[in-house]
Amino acid sequence: MELVSFPGNPAPPGGVASTVVTADGIRLRAAVWRPPGARRGTVCLLQGRAEAIEKYYEVIGELLGRGFAVATLDWRGQGGSERRLPDPAKGHVDDFAEYDRDLEAFMRQAALPDCPPPFYALAHSTGGLVALRAATRTRLVFDRLVTTGPLLGLGAVYPSTALVRRLATLGVLFGLGDRGLGALRPGRRAAPGFEGNPLTGDRARYDRTLALMQAAPQLFVGAPTVGWLQAATAAMRAAERPDFAAALKVPVLVVAAGEDRIVSNRAIERFGRTLRIGRAVILPGAQHEILMERDRIRALFWAAFDAFVPGEAGAGQPARASSAAS
Template identity: 55%
Template sequence: MRFISLPDNPMPEGLEARTVTAGDGVRLRAALVRPAGQPRGTVALLQGRAETIEKYYEVIGELVARGFVVAALDWRGQGGSDRGLANPLKGHVDDFADYDRDLAAFTASLLRAETPEPRFALAHSTGALILLRALRGRDTPFSRTVLTAPLIGLGSMNPPGWFVDGLSGLLTAAGLGDFYPPGASLVRVEERSFEGNPLTGDARRFSRMLAIVRDRPDLAIGPPTIGWLHAACAAMREASRPGFAAAIATPVLAVSAGADRVVKPVATERLIRRIRLGRQVVIRGARHEILMERDDIRSAFWAAFDAFIPGA
């Protein structure tokens, strides 16, 4: 569960490795970074599917520079955390309740035990959906939360959501949940091209993502399994019900990417309208990974973050 440091992606100074054990025994890789001097609070950094803590070194540094303690986590099945299948490249969970266990353990054994209040969360894509599920409870540790490109609906690069939901459900029921979906691209992450990618318009940051998995192939995963898609569709379907948003009392800022093809910003808009203390900002021209985007797009994000998070 060691961390790597590369010339264009140096490890944040003072990063401390942690191991969190979920309620079902899965070991999760986590990290803690403290600022110099008295902290202004804590930001929990919750990544998207197929990401790693290393990918967020720049973001961690920017949060620490703002005076926050940062706690970060690799979800089960990716990064340096335990993999659930014999083929470690398959990104898989049977149910998003598995991720709920990860977040509960991370909250109990790291956030509440080692970090100061007030506590905030910054969550991307799949991580944002997992966080929203947790915000329905009364015992949330977070005063405010910021979501980037939350996974609420599938974007235009994917087949229609109703089709993915129905087909993945049928194939999972047939015992094929651990298989890749029909037509899934098995191109290795480090071999992907910048041209036409749906993630970022910044070539340097795109190359940095690839450099991480070239140096540590064990951190990479491939496409989601059929079972993962079925679980994600079930979680998105649940999030679309009016009662889901009505149960969230924590202030939520959703920052959507105007050029997102991975998720559907209009689905985020519908959800945010139902959250009593929710608001949405759309950054024009941004692709899915807003925090890995061009400097002008990232500056727009940080302006929204700083206006929303007290103490920043």
């Protein structure tokens, strides 16, 4: 599927979309941008659940402006990638190992052949957990990994992670894994309003996402299935083990949102304390989608990113944000 662009959300010039096929035969949409002039390497941009490449055009432009090539993909079951269930509005996987296969196929077929090294990852939420899983293995190693609001525990909009895990596991055992949890079918119901939303405090960027959903509803899915929640909570539980953080083979910067209600900052803080080659910081006042937040919050994020990812002259320091762990 080609990239969708419209005046309120223009695609950065030069993007090339392609199809990646995973080891289990799932067709994924990927895209690559290459900056003009000097190149400092490649940032692999890994989105969260229920998102699409188009949502990150602004971020892609900012990375290109820093001299990075950008490679990105839509995870299976969302965006322009193949759906796992007949109902395209349901976001579903049976196991996070499926996302591991997505990332491996993307790296081998899109990023590594077409983009300059070194390779860095910028991963959000679900993408953050997938990237952290990859960074514990030797076959997919980024030089550095930055993750915003990684899915290490469920936030206040959910019951406790342990309770969700038990209920989802029972649901799968009773054959309800494909059941959607009140999935919002994009374009079929009114989208929620800005006030009180748990994603961002920036109205313009929130409205831009709504406009994208209206312009290209086929890219978006609703709430996860019971099976997706069971797979996610199992992956979170695996990441809680002390040997998980100890196995990370690259430096990691975790950036958490101080007002996050989607993922658990307590889980992120616990994880940050176990990091041997990395750190976690919290951005006060930010909601879950840090990269879609207000300009002052995004400026703090980019200062931390520029200081962590090598090569940016005169970058700010992450000390401007409050430290959750060192």
